[in-house]
Amino acid sequence: MKPKLLLLLLLLLTLSAQAQIVNIPDPAFKSFLLLSSTTNNTAKDSNGTSIKVDANNDSEIQLAEALAVYELKLNNSSIISMEGIASFSNLTRLDCSFND
Template sequence: MKSSLFLLFLIFFLSAESQIVNIPDANFKNALVNENVVDIDGNGSGDADADLNNDGEIQISEALAVLRLIVENRNIASLVGIEEFLNLQKLRCEKNQIQSLEITNLTQLEQLTCEDNQLSALDITQNSNLAWLKCRTIK
């Protein structure tokens, strides 16, 4: 009985660990899995991709490991999926075609640069840690 419960728990845990983040924008996903967009050392430039296990997908566990993300000038139209990067402290997504940016649940976010996009609005009311915002040319 104990081994059955353990096996059931293990299956549940492994399936929760491997949940894949839905990232419908091909350019955003490509940047996350193939390009140096994660700033590991905090120097302002990308050091690695976010796909830690190199399976071509971003699991929730991988998204949670990202603290600083730089996806500037990559022809991205949507950042859907960014809401799973709950530990994100710094996001640079300037010079894209982003029309909507949902960051209300990114409560750890301290710095946001989203200028030169096609945003019509930006809700930062839930981002109490946000200390630095650069967002001009909102249309």
């Protein structure tokens, strides 16, 4: 009984860790991330392939989704604050030119 309970607890902790939402208070920054797609080259993964940051389409950016991003192009998007960018800890390239 105890091993099953321990396994269930571990599973629940793993799921809750994956569902951590990244706080992105700047509406322009969040909107730009949510509008990323596999065709607009806003975000790329470790292979350089364009990706949709909000992979599960819930209009939030989870930590797991942020960690999948290795490149971001956020130029000309009226972003005022980059708060939340620290959660994108796998970033190797960031282009945020021509913003406020």
